[in-house]
Amino acid sequence: MSLLDAVLPSEPTKKMTMDEPVESLLSTTASKLVGKPINRVDGSLKVSGQATYSAEFYIEGQVYGVLVGATIAKGKVKHIDSRAVEALPGIIKVVTDPKHFLRNAQQGGEKKAPTQGVAEIFYHGQPIAAVIAETFEAATEGAKALKVTYQDETEDAVIDFDSALTDAHPVDEKKGSDKNHKQGNPEQGLKESEVSFDQIYHTPSQSNSPMEPHATLAYWEDEKLVLYTANQMLSSCKQQVADALNLDPNNVQLIARYVGGGFGSKLGIAPESIAAAISAKELKRPVLIVMTRPQVMETTIRRSDTRQRIGIGCDKEGVINTFIHNTITSNLPGESFFEPTALSTHYLYRGENRQVDYQMVDVNKVLSGSMRAPGEAVGMIAVECAMDELAIQLDMDPIELRRRNEPEQDPSQEIPFSTRQLIACMEKGAEQFGWEKRNKMPAKCLEGDWWLGIGMAASARGNKLKLSEARATLQIDGSKTLGVKAIIETDMTDIGTGSYTVFSQIAADLLGLPVDHIEMKLGDTSLPPAVGSGGSMGAASSGSSIYLACQQLREMLADKVGLHSDTIQLNNGQISKIGEQEATVTETIIESGKNVATELVEKLAEKTSVAIPDSVLDLLPEEQKAKQNRYDFSRHKNYSLADIIAQYDDQKLSAKGEIKPGKNEKTHRQSSFGANFAEVAVHRVTGEIRVKRMTGVFAAGRILNHKTATSQCYGGMVFGIGSALMEEVIHDKHDGRLCNHDLSEYHIPVNADVPQLDVILLEEDDRYTNPMHIKGIGETAISGAAAAIANAIYNAVGIRVRDFPITLDKLIDQLPD
Known part of the structure; x- marks a missing residue:
């Protein structure tokens, strides 16, 4: 890594803390797609069965698990007799882990694991074991046949509110x-x-009663745990999983590209997730556990x-x-x-x-x-x-x-x-x-x-409003009518509320592209972290981070073609100029600083023999003047966005956005x-x-x-x-x-x-x-x-x-x- 690479950020980030009232670029964009009642961009996938939910993924060697719940309201597990069950056809193993299995689900936004330890029973239905089999049917029969002996203290339970x-x-x-x-x-x-x-x-x-039951498909890639899971808040759920299993969060990946409703029940991880992860580790095979409807109602939340x-x-x-x-x-x-x-x-x-x-x-x-x-x-x-x-x-x-x-x-x-x-x-x-x-x-x-x-x-x-991040990338794509597309990335989820659609509208407006030129990537913790879906704050938080990432791209493009950020207009794949701007005091100071930077960069390059990156050269006054000569916006002239993007390394341009709550709240x-x-x-x-x-x-x-x-x-x-x-x-x-x-x-x-x-x-x-x-x-x-x-x-x-x-x-x- 060169000295310049260490000093300069590789991915420009637009950050905003809501400390004061702000104006919105959405009031000035040309296309005005935001607000329009467009159809869901993922609608055709869902009605045709092509939107894959957690329980619908299959990985080679996959086996199936069914949770076993307690049949008392209070007490202790004395003994689980798995011998008869493991002798049944198709049964692989009865998995128990009294210390690490989840007693109950977790609340939304928490970073720590929910309460663990299932040797002691606190409610009827509390998961205490998982039966793993080659088929779901065999696992179901095994779960029904499992014999559990309890120290029953139900008479001391408090049930009537x-x-x-x-x-x-x-x-x-x-x-x-x-x-x-x-x-x-x-x-x-x-x-x-x-x-x-x-x-x-x-x-x-x-009961929340979402249409999709809680489900997790778990598998391990060496020390890394991957979960296809039905969760609303992936970023915090990732932390919960890591804490429950004592893992480095970098070795945990949660994927939930489509979630079939949650209404709060999937804000935090639920017992099936850790049971599937532990079972997959023990068996060295992918394990899918899908809760039945009664289990969803008995063991998640109310x-x-x-x-x-x-x-x-x-x-x-x-x-x-x-x-x-x-x-x-x-x-x-x-x-x-x-x-x-x-x-x-x-x-x-x-x-x-x-x-x-x-x-x-x-x-x-x-x-x-x-x-x-x-x-x-x-x-x-x-x-x-x-x-x-x-x-x-x-x-x-x-x-x-x-x-x-x-x-x-x-x-x-x-x-x-x-x-x-x-x-x-x-x-x-x-x-x-x-x-x-x-x-x-x-x-x-x-x-x-x-x-x-x-x-x-x-x-x-x-x-x-909650802390959220997103990445926006403009890149050349010959399959698109305008020759360019935008890729938006954040681990925000879509639980049926229309995240894919409204976020596409935001990006399309700010980047001047049709909605079908926006590729939305959601629901994967390998992407920038977002607050997730819940509390009626997902669209505002994640949407704002997408907005800011797109705003950063607009500013970078404006700088590329010699415009001020508030005089650039993006519409239908074209860049044009709107209005005039007089330099503020801040911009005058920045311009003066660039003159000093020119001399500093030249001396640094001379002494270290390091090639100056284009991103640095673009900041220098001489380059700015060259841009203004290269792009003439007089007489309402437009330039193709695709042509501009083609000039960047790898023919793409990326930026991130980050929103934080501030004094306004x-x-x-x-x-x-x-x-x-x-x-x-x-x-x-x-x-x-x-x-x-x-x-x-x-x-x-x-x-x-x-x-x-x-x-x-x-x-x-x-x-x-x-x-x-x-x-x-x-x-x-x-x-x-x-x-x-x-x-x-x-x-x-x-x-x-x-x-x-x-x-x-x-x-x-x-x-x-x-x-x-x-x-x-x-x-x-x-x-x-x-x-x-x-x-x-x-x-x-x-x-x-x-x-x-x-x-x-x-x-x-x-x-x-």
Whole structure:
């Protein structure tokens, strides 16, 4: 390596920390592909079966594994008798590793391994062994036949959440995603308010239930472990795998080019991943372990059940002075995750007296963790139903109550909002939905045998940005119409949300190429690390790193042809000049420095006899002048991007981008906002509930793709239907067994349950979020959707249910005549 190679970076990197509001290049690009509702670039691969998921890869010599779960809720493994199983046809080995097997899955973003050690049992279904066979069928039979002897302590297990509430203990705030908060005197404020409301709401455990089950294909290349696996956050999952097996992270590679949904269940590694890795090491053969649907529900994660107290105090005009949101959640003993139900409560409505308090109950049930919109999805059920109840108590329109309590700034932190369009969303939704036709009094609209009712709820979901990196490369490609293509690389995943598509749109706009000239490489930890898919921050974080990598390429190209970075225009494979720029003070200083650098480089070359790289020569003033003479942009002249790229070594040009969160997240409250409206019908005899129509209006910054964003909102609203009316994980209170551990018994909405959904996306520009001005949207649509349905049910029949889901048995004995 030469001295110059050691000093000069081989790959230029554009870095940005969000410490101040920034303008966006997406406002000035020529093509304006960002925002357009283009079809998914990977859609044809998926519908034709050509998109390969983790369980569909095959490596020569591959064998199959099936996990064996504990059949007690608490106790110890005394003995595993593998002799009879290993004598069965096709069985290779029963693999056990009481020390290293994972007791449960890991939370998203963690760098350390999840809890390991399976000799002690903490919940029914906890994986304790893996049966490996030549075929999946043989492994399945072997797993069923394996005999395990336990020291059964199930009678000491804590399974019933409600009965254990008296044993609730403080949470570990340092490891949570929300914190306890108190300002003013909430209890006294509630007591002294002219109008007060104080009620308890219960939400049950729920299952993420992604379409693709958890799966891992593991194999070793000497000391290197390669996993084809279904994970949402590959960069942190790689660290978890390395920690679990005491490996150098450089010897671990995770690949997940397509992930069939996750909804939070695949944020961290799950037990099958380490079991497959250990088995592959022992057998010296590739091992594929795919969880069954019951195993996915029994051994990955669940959304915690919650008990939420909402206390609101206000004056007779409905102006809130006190807001209390206290929550008890549950998790396995020793685990720190707690459902952050009050994330949006901190800033949603006004009130000088405020309290958020979290407690947790230790239970012997599958790990609780992040499920889509962790916190707001169930927290806003309680908050928004409480607001509806308060509006009725005040004899006030629910929208008017929210309008009167619109805060001028975040009332908890006393910082301004970067943008806030909650009122605009409610007003637009009310107009679209026909809110003015709503019967103010419940049980006043009967059509045939069906009571009809209308309800609404606000939506909010905090916006986040995380460290992410990406690489962008422009290279010659004769197969493309314009003779050049862009390759974008990051280990960010696509879990069905449209990452391949929206990232292609970003790169296409910034580099002036059609979308079919963009090659997107995702889902491989050999690529630059990204935060991954989760928390509605993947598009913003990874998208920003792609944006910055492309911006760096633009600046390098501008320098190559003698333009300023803000006067270069890339469009349809052509480089042209737009506008004029006067040199700033900084640029004048840089130019002076280049004159000094010229002399220094010449002396260095003379003394060391080292050839000066073109990348260095390009920085020198003489070279800049030569470029300006070589490229004449007068009279609107264009130059072919392919011709420019052909002049570089290897006929390609690469750069990286890196985004980091900064001061903006502390100086301004960033959040997406929205409003959900629902109409329901309740059968006057049976209490059957049908959702007739829903409208959602959301403001989430710049929209990258109106079709994929609308689809995300559809999904969120459907999630709300499930949360309101049917989803509930049921554990047997005697032995901890999960009773409804498949999709025939754990009910989620199907086509027949989902009515016409109407989604409206309000235009918004938020310069504080990231260089693209975007925000998360999918989880915003979930937040408040279930509450809108619950409020509509009250409007239909006058029955207020605070124990979710709302099923007909909770209505039937109270239905109006």
